[in-house]
Amino acid sequence: MDSSNKKKRTRGRLSREMIEDAAFGVIEREGLAGFSMRKLAAELGCEAMSIYHHFPSQAHLHEALVDRLIGSLEMPDAGLPWRQRMHIAMHDFRRIGSEHPAFAPFLVTYRMNSPTCLAWLSGILGLFEAGGFGPELSARLFRTVGYYLMGAILDETAGYAKGPSAVTTVSDEQLARDFPNVAAAGRYFGAAEFDRTFDLGLDMLLDEMERALGGANSR
Amino acid sequence: MDSSNKKKRTRGRLSREMIEDAAFGVIEREGLAGFSMRKLAAELGCEAMSIYHHFPSQAHLHEALVDRLIGSLEMPDAGLPWRQRMHIAMHDFRRIGSEHPAFAPFLVTYRMNSPTCLAWLSGILGLFEAGGFGPELSARLFRTVGYYLMGAILDETAGYAKGPSAVTTVSDEQLARDFPNVAAAGRYFGAAEFDRTFDLGLDMLLDEMERALGGANSR
DNA sequence: AAATGAACCTTACAGTGTAAGCTGTCAAGC
DNA sequence: GCTTGACAGCTTACACTGTAAGGTTCATTT
Known part of the structure; x- marks a missing residue:
């Protein structure tokens, strides 16, 4: 009789993990600005307000996504040389950004x-300290590579290569005529060059750091 | 008589410039997320839709704000040495970010x-080229300092020093207990250290660039 | 069997960007 | 001086947002 086939009321269906998974999906499909609790609910087959039983607000959910990504990172093997560990750690962070391009700006x-x-x-600071840097330099150099890393992720996931954002866009012809050096540089701004460009700058910074280290404790 | 003192209907009151000025004010007061066309209109003493006669959309307005800021920048005096010009140009860009902290993330x-x-x-690329770098290296090194610059602005305007953003924040006691190196580093993460830290990293990058230059054309 | 409480849904509200159309005002042409 | 038309700003309306408040259903414990 009552044939309530409208909805399979399987209870306890939702979980924080499921919601987070779906949220990544919606964000990557609709973009960060296009994300909404209602779209997320539609993806999950529930109502928007049901999500609030697992996350008290959208902000809490978004922060949980960050935690999820950062929590998946492991510090590189302590047996490796300092520089290699730093290189790996930077690439690891960069990877979680590139795996979630729409979420990366957040x-x-x-x-x-x-x-x-x-x-x-704390782990990254520990890498610097284990490398021989004192507390102050560890903090400042963490900032330095952090700035570089965040800027790189931002460009690679939401920058120039994603196409024009400006309303008054210049055409390729205009670009070639008015700003020939920019047009020429465009060749190196594409996604195909991301890895090489990133390593170029990262190696420059790490070179300088090793230099500072060598000067401090003479090899 | 007719005492229409309700509203001074001065015509042609609004202008793109006035709207942009007011928009900067609203953004810095309400935050980027708290900005809205209605709040902007309130600031201007008009209705929200009136703004659409000067800017076809909020996105157009926001992009105009970027143009306004970038357009205010001038390339450093061509008579100065390459490195100094680059230093000045980076600081100039950083300054427009720090002068509009709420808008900087945009x-x-x-x-x-x-x-x-x-x-x-194009001007920045020209600085590299004038410094002796070829097209490819100019493009890549522009990216390198650009990454660093953008990351720095992001941190200085919206980062750690602005206080906690996470929902599950750890207390100072917890921090000192569980992550003593982070607690110690906090001393160097505050706004008072921004200038020193920024110049440290920038000089590292510029040092490396000059080194590459010296190697290429031997002094 | 009754009670409890978690999990989920429904409704509602204030706020958003902006499309469509209206109105009052000023400048130019007769 | 009068008309006309364009322009600048206003009004209304719509689809959408996050989420507060409260209702409903069901699994579990007693």
Whole structure:
């Protein structure tokens, strides 16, 4: 009789993990600005308000996504040389950005104050300290590579290569005529060059750091 | 008589410039997310839709703000040495970010395709080329310092020093106990250290660039 | 069997960007 | 001086947002 086939009311269906998974999906499909609790609910086959039983607000959900990504990172093997460990750690972080391009701008704007994020931050500081840098230089150099890393992720996921954003866009002809050096540089701004360009700058910074280290404790 | 003192209907009151000025004010007061066409209209003493006679959409308005800021930049005096010019240009860009901290995250996420922005981009590429770098290296090194610059602006305007963003924030006691190196580094993460830290990283990059230059054309 | 409480849904509200159309005002042409 | 038309700003309306408040259903414990 009552044939309530309208909805399979399987209870306890939702979980934080399921919601997070779906949220990544919606964000990558609709973009960060196009994300909404209602779209997420549609993806999950539930109502928007059901999500609020697992996350008290959209902000909490978004922060949980950051925690999820940062929490998946592991510090590189302590047996490896300092420089290699730093190189790996930077590439690891960059990878979680490139794996979630639409979410990446949120990731780099986020202020890392959760235990998970602080643990990662602490680990990176530890890499510098293990490399021989004192507390002050470790802090400042963390900032330096951090700036570079965040800027790189931002460009690679939301920058020039994603196409024009400006309303008054210049055509290719205009570009070639008015700004020939920009037109020529465009060849090196594409996604195909991301890896090489990133490593170029990262190696420059790490070179300088090793130099500072060599000067400090003479090899 | 007719005492229409309700509203001074001065015609042609609004202008793009006035609207932009007011928009900067609203953004800095309410934050980028708290900005809305209605709040902007309230600031201007008009209705929201009136703004659409001067800017076809909010996106157009925001992009105009970027153009306004970038357009205010001038390339450093061509008589100065290469490195000094680059230093000045980086600090100039950083300054427009720090002068509009709430707007800065939009500035660094923005894809610069307007003539104004391309002119700036072209100028910076020109600085590298004038410094002796070829087209490819100029492009890649522009990216390198650009990554660093954007990341720095992001942190200085919206980062750690602005306080916790995470929902599950750790207390100072927890921080000191569980992540003592982060607690110690906090001393160097505050706004008071921004200038020193920024110059440290920038000088590292410029040192490396000069080194590459010296190797290429032997002094 | 009754009660409890978690999980989920329904409704509602204030706020958003902006499309469509209206109105009052000023400048130019007769 | 009068008309006309364009322009600048206003009004209304719509689809959409996050989420507060409260209702409903069901699994579990007693």
